[in-house]
Amino acid sequence: MALKEEVLKKLVQAVVDGNVEQAESAARESVNAGVEPYKAIIDGLSKGMEVVGEKYDAKEYFLPELLMAGDAMYAGLNVLLPLLPKREAGGKGTVVLGVVEGDIHDIGKNIVKAMLTASGYRVVDLGKDVPVDEFIRRAKEEGAQVIAMSTLMTPTLLSIQTVEEKLKAEGLKGKVKTIIGGGSVSDGWRERSGSDAYGKDAMEAVSKVKLLIESVKAAALQLKDSEKQKPKEEEGT
Amino acid sequence: MEAAKKLGIDISSLCGGKGTCGKCKVKVQNGIEGLNPLTEQELDHLSKDEIETDFRLACQAKLTLPSTILVPEMSRVGKQRLQTEGLEVPVELNPLVKKYFVKLPKPTLHDARSDEDRLLDSLKDEHGRQGFLDFEIAKDLPIVLRESDWAVTAVMWGDRIVAVERGDTTDRCFGFAVDIGTTKLAGFLVDLNKGNVVSVVARANPQIPFGEDVMSRIAYAMTGGWNALNELQKAVMSGINEMIEECCKKAGSKHDEVYELCFAGNTCMQLLFLGLWPRHVAFSPYPPVLRRGVDTEASKLGLKSHKNANAHFLPVIGGFVGADSVADIMAVKMLESDETIMDIDIGTNTEIALGNKDLVITDSCASGPAFEGMEIKHGMRAATGAIEKISIDPKTLEINYRTIDDTPAVGICGSGLIDVLAELLKSGIVDIKGTFVKEMTKQTNRLRQGADGWEFVLAWKDETKTNTDIAITQGDIRELQKAKAAMHSGADILMKRMNVTENDIDKLYIAGAFGNYIDPENARTIGVYPEMPIDKIHFVGNTAGTGARMCLASREMREYAEEISKKVKYFELAADPDFQTEYINSIYLPHVNLNKYPITKGLLQRLGHLPL
Numbered sequence: 001m002a003l004k005e006e007v008l009k010k011l012v013q014a015v016v017d018g019n020v021e022q023a024e025s026a027a028r029e030s031v032n033a034g035v036e037p038y039k040a041i042i043d044g045l046s047k048g049m050e051v052v053g054e055k056y057d058a059k060e061y062f063l064p065e066l067l068m069a070g071d072a073m074y075a076g077l078n079v080l081l082p083l084l085p086k087r088e089a090g091g092k093g094t095v096v097l098g099v100v101e102g103d104i105h106d107i108g109k110n111i112v113k114a115m116l117t118a119s120g121y122r123v124v125d126l127g128k129d130v131p132v133d134e135f136i137r138r139a140k141e142e143g144a145q146v147i148a149m150s151t152l153m154t155p156t157l158l159s160i161q162t163v164e165e166k167l168k169a170e171g172l173k174g175k176v177k178t179i180i181g182g183g184s185v186s187d188g189w190r191e192r193s194g195s196d197a198y199g200k201d202a203m204e205a206v207s208k209v210k211l212l213i214e215s216v217k218a219a220a221l222q223l224k225d226s227e228k229q230k231p232k233e234e235e236g237t
Numbered sequence: 238m239e240a241a242k243k244l245g246i247d248i249s250s251l252c253g254g255k256g257t258c259g260k261c262k263v264k265v266q267n268g269i270e271g272l273n274p275l276t277e278q279e280l281d282h283l284s285k286d287e288i289e290t291d292f293r294l295a296c297q298a299k300l301t302l303p304s305t306i307l308v309p310e311m312s313r314v315g316k317q318r319l320q321t322e323g324l325e326v327p328v329e330l331n332p333l334v335k336k337y338f339v340k341l342p343k344p345t346l347h348d349a350r351s352d353e354d355r356l357l358d359s360l361k362d363e364h365g366r367q368g369f370l371d372f373e374i375a376k377d378l379p380i381v382l383r384e385s386d387w388a389v390t391a392v393m394w395g396d397r398i399v400a401v402e403r404g405d406t407t408d409r410c411f412g413f414a415v416d417i418g419t420t421k422l423a424g425f426l427v428d429l430n431k432g433n434v435v436s437v438v439a440r441a442n443p444q445i446p447f448g449e450d451v452m453s454r455i456a457y458a459m460t461g462g463w464n465a466l467n468e469l470q471k472a473v474m475s476g477i478n479e480m481i482e483e484c485c486k487k488a489g490s491k492h493d494e495v496y497e498l499c500f501a502g503n504t505c506m507q508l509l510f511l512g513l514w515p516r517h518v519a520f521s522p523y524p525p526v527l528r529r530g531v532d533t534e535a536s537k538l539g540l541k542s543h544k545n546a547n548a549h550f551l552p553v554i555g556g557f558v559g560a561d562s563v564a565d566i567m568a569v570k571m572l573e574s575d576e577t578i579m580d581i582d583i584g585t586n587t588e589i590a591l592g593n594k595d596l597v598i599t600d601s602c603a604s605g606p607a608f609e610g611m612e613i614k615h616g617m618r619a620a621t622g623a624i625e626k627i628s629i630d631p632k633t634l635e636i637n638y639r640t641i642d643d644t645p646a647v648g649i650c651g652s653g654l655i656d657v658l659a660e661l662l663k664s665g666i667v668d669i670k671g672t673f674v675k676e677m678t679k680q681t682n683r684l685r686q687g688a689d690g691w692e693f694v695l696a697w698k699d700e701t702k703t704n705t706d707i708a709i710t711q712g713d714i715r716e717l718q719k720a721k722a723a724m725h726s727g728a729d730i731l732m733k734r735m736n737v738t739e740n741d742i743d744k745l746y747i748a749g750a751f752g753n754y755i756d757p758e759n760a761r762t763i764g765v766y767p768e769m770p771i772d773k774i775h776f777v778g779n780t781a782g783t784g785a786r787m788c789l790a791s792r793e794m795r796e797y798a799e800e801i802s803k804k805v806k807y808f809e810l811a812a813d814p815d816f817q818t819e820y821i822n823s824i825y826l827p828h829v830n831l832n833k834y835p836i837t838k839g840l841l842q843r844l845g846h847l848p849l
């Protein structure tokens with residue numbers, strides 16, 4: 001038991017220290033120690049990233065530390081993700097993620113991607129400078145429940161609005177939910193643009209995505225149920 | 238805030254009235270019942286005590302009753318130091334505006350030439366100039382000629398006669414050169430007969446309330462449409478017109494003796510000044526609308542100079558690297574140089590040019606207004622009471638500082654911020670990651686946990702004018718790191734592109750108003766620019782202004798500007814795959830790779846902060 005706890009601590013520390021080699025070796029160690037890969041990810045890597053997030057908020061950690069922590073987390077994920085049963089590796093839902101058109105700052109987006117992947121979501125990373133239409137096209141193609149958009153700059157905020165308008169126009173509003181984040185984004189902008197959620201950091205993004213996907217799935221189920229109801233009623237009468 | 242503006246009271250407005258900077262705190266002495274309820278932004282920025290003592294944010298509070306408002310010291314802008322001096326580069330005087338005095342023979346039965354032909358012939362005979370008359374002039378030409386007894390002064394712009402004045406006014410011929418900076422305007426009244434500057438004046442750019450930086454001004458236009466663009470254009474014109482008036486007053490001249498105006502500014506300033514739709518320069522691939530030099534009627538733009546004066550905007554290069562950079566490159570003669578020169582024009586946007594007579598490349602970095610004091614808890618512009626120089630004794634950790642105008646401290650400005658960061662690093666209070674070293678609390682009580690996290694006190698409250706401790710927070714340091722990382726990575730990327738290192742650079746020119754006041758060693762220590770010996774570093778001041786003046790004084794310089802604009806290559810930092818990595822590397826003080834900074838590395842080792 002003690003060994004498992006120890007190795008989880010090593011995983012946490014590897015991410016906190018931004019140490020890629022340590023993350024990799026601790027990940028392998030956890031497998032050998034019999035820790036379930038899912039637990040190693042959530043209680044090791046993600047936990048480490050949460051600590052990093054807290055230190056970043058306190059300004060103790062800054063961009064370099066964030067980047068290195070992200071690298072360490074990916075190193076660990078590369079070892080552990082292939083070992084997960086299909087259901088847990090991306091079975092919770094699909095998120096299409098990208099930095100909006102005109103913007104190339106993707107450090108934050110990459111951290112969000114790491115956290116979402118670690119939490120069991122399938123993330124389709126569209127990269128940076130992603131055109132409005134691309135978000136929607138890929139969301140449809142991949143059957144995504146959520147479109148996640150990030151931007152650091154001010155003029156590019158308008159692209160977020162355009163995505164919302166296009167979703168409405170295609171009748172997808174509600175079936176595909178949106179979450180936004182980034183340096184220039186705020187909850188105020190979420191209200192203006194009509195996006196469904198705002199995540200102030202990667203941790204919040206994960207918890208909000210969870211709620212968004214649950215609501216999409218619940219809405220889809222309701223629709224199915226109400227369709228099942230109809231023939232029964234007819235039979236009854 | 239609007240009421241204060243009308244009364245001419247200078248309340249700090251770093252964020253342009255959006256309620257995000259919290260610098261416009263005012264105290265309502267009476268009339269509070271007539272005010273709107275506290276807004277969300279006010280709740281964010283005002284403490285419980287402040288709210289209880291009737292403090293509001295000037296940009297959020299709306300007056301409906303006559304009220305008395307106290308503007309506390311910390312919210313005043315004070316007399317700003319608006320530096321305008323730049324390198325003086327002599328050029329061969331050959332302006333486009335020239336005046337000629339002619340005495341025309343009176344019309345007779347034998348010589349019944351038209352008034353126009355008479356004038357043009359005399360111009361040719363007496364001065365060898367072939368001109369043509371602007372139609373508008375013809376309207377009262379007959380009156381002017383006869384009222385001055387046929388002795389008149391023809392004012393020519395190129396070959397066009399733009400005015401015919403009574404008598405001999407040849408000694409009254411002026412031009413006005415302007416550097417339109419994102420944050421400040423600098424205006425120079427030039428005597429076009431002698432080529433010298435007769436008076437200088439500066440103003441804060443009146444567009445600031447619409448947005449502190451170029452992106453937010455463009456966003457303002459995007460959301461507000463043509464009306465918003467007109468507002469932005471009018472705003473800058475009003476500042477320029479004020480400068481023209483003030484300069485003329487100082488020089489004892491009249492605004493209608495200003496026959497030409499020459500402008501330099503970054504590409505966004507160019508678009509907003511000319512009233513061109515600015516949206517697309519804000520998005521990849523950031524193409525300008527017009528690259529070439531632009532000539533247009535000054536009166537159409539709303540400028541108060543001679544009614545037929547020409548307004549010339551220098552050409553731009555690309556993206557946000559505009560006419561200001563063309564002017565910089567012109568002033569330091571980069572295209573003629575055998576030596577490899579790097580020119581960094583530090584401002585809210587920092588433009589960097591690198592090269593020599595074979596090739597010059599440029600880029601633009603969004604350094605942001607941290608060095609102007611924004612986003613910094615006790616940050617302020619360079620005005621009365623700003624800590625502008627500060628040093629920390631590495632052994633005793635005692636502080637020495639100097640404020641502008643030597644009054645009690647109100648806050649800290651850009652040059653002070655650079656000093657602080659360097660001094661904190663040298664004294665081991667901050668490590669190369671920019672993080673406060675907590676063990677140092679044992680050695681100094683200035684390092685402490687404040688309301689916003691860890692901070693270092695620079696001036697205790699009894700030394701200050703505002704009666705609050707002036708400190709620099711961990712958050713402030715992060716903002717400064719971001720700003721200097723932008724500049725440094727901008728320089729690094731250009732060096733990489735040109736395949737040179739800092740050792741290949743023969744001269745480093747630091748341009749921009751802010752540059753002349755910073756300590757070059759401290760700036761180097763924290764990594765604002767690549768490391769090179771101090772004797773290679775030269776401060777050239779406002780070279781954008783220099784270039785604008787050169788073009789005003791010489792038509793050849795305008796052709797040269799055109800050449801620069803075509804020859805110089807622009808690189809978009811955002812498009813470089815290494816940009817983000819270089820940026821992160823540059824966050825460290827001075828850099829993640831200390832081998833690029835042997836002088837600073839050696840210094841920190843000697844001071845015991847780095848292992849040998």
